[in-house]
Amino acid sequence: MLEFDLRYRRGEFTLAATARIEAGVTGIVGASGAGKSTLLALLAGLLKPQAGALRFGDETLVDVAAGQFVPPWKRHFGLVFQDGQLFPHLSVRDNLLYGWRRLKPAERRLGFDAVVDLLELRPLVARRPSQLSGGERQRVALGRALLYSPRLLLLDEPLSSLDDRLKQQILPFLRRIKQETRVPMLYVTHATAEVDYLADRVLSMRSGRLPAGEEASLR
Numbered sequence: 758m759l760e761f762d763l764r765y766r767r768g769e770f771t772l773a774a775t776a777r778i779e780a781g782v783t784g785i786v787g788a789s790g791a792g793k794s795t796l797l798a799l800l801a802g803l804l805k806p807q808a809g810a811l812r813f814g815d816e817t818l819v820d821v822a823a824g825q826f827v828p829p830w831k832r833h834f835g836l837v838f839q840d841g842q843l844f845p846h847l848s849v850r851d852n853l854l855y856g857w858r859r860l861k862p863a864e865r866r867l868g869f870d871a872v873v874d875l876l877e878l879r880p881l882v883a884r885r886p887s888q889l890s891g892g893e894r895q896r897v898a899l900g901r902a903l904l905y906s907p908r909l910l911l912l913d914e915p916l917s918s919l920d921d922r923l924k925q926q927i928l929p930f931l932r933r934i935k936q937e938t939r940v941p942m943l944y945v946t947h948a949t950a951e952v953d954y955l956a957d958r959v960l961s962m963r964s965g966r967l968p969a970g971e972e973a974s975l976r
């Protein structure tokens with residue numbers, strides 16, 4: 758499904774990541790500074806690698822040697838970060854529909870009501886983000902990403918700003934997303950308990966390297 762061999766250098770930090778990832782949930786674990794967020798940014802198209810290639814199915818998204826780079830908004834990947842990053846001036850409903858409204862009708866694979874029911878958001882839709890708890894905000898961020906009908910969901914420590922009680926509340930929703938929508942996910946976390954619960958497989962990063970242990974070099 759997703760195949761990449763990417764090299765990226767920023768100051769002292771060098772990333773060398775090679776993997777072939779099948780559908781389902783793939784956990785990416787590693788110590789702080791290992792390069793997990795940098796890898797997700799490269800996959801999302803928020804950063805450009807200095808060398809390498811990235812393919813999704815038959816489609817080449819990046820091929821540095823061929824001068825090819827598909828911008829983030831044409832990749833149709835959903836992104837969820839640690840702190841949700843909802844638009845503060847929009848209601849929950851308008852936050853949820855933000856990406857959905859920008860899709861052509863034929864591209865919309867999930868409907869508003871289905872996502873609202875899946876994530877139990879109905880009582881929240883008229884509120885503003887400032888009127889939500891941290892866990893509710895993350896559920897809305899997940900709903901917004903899903904309504905964009907992503908081909909792949911990139912989750913960067915989506916639970917790490919929440920306390921243990923809220924984490925336990927949200928994890929079943931993530932499993933429900935996995936089982937009911939079948940959107941493939943890359944799930945970056947420090948927490949092995951989260952990948953044990955959710956992931957079909959786990960990749961480990963160390964010092965910018967994936968697989969961990971291989972020598973990083975800028976080819």
Ligand SMILES: Nc1ncnc2c1ncn2[C@@H]1O[C@H](COP(=O)(O)OP(=O)(O)OP(=O)(O)O)[C@@H](O)[C@H]1O
Nearest residue numbers: 767768770787788789790791792793794795796947
């Ligand atoms: N915007 C930036 N400018 C310069 N260096 C950065 C920037 N962001 C991260 N780095 C550096 O790049 C390296 C990889 O950081 P990255 O955030 O990808 O790691 P991570 O594994 O996601 O860490 P964490 O688990 O703490 O989020 C680190 O050495 C970090 O200090």
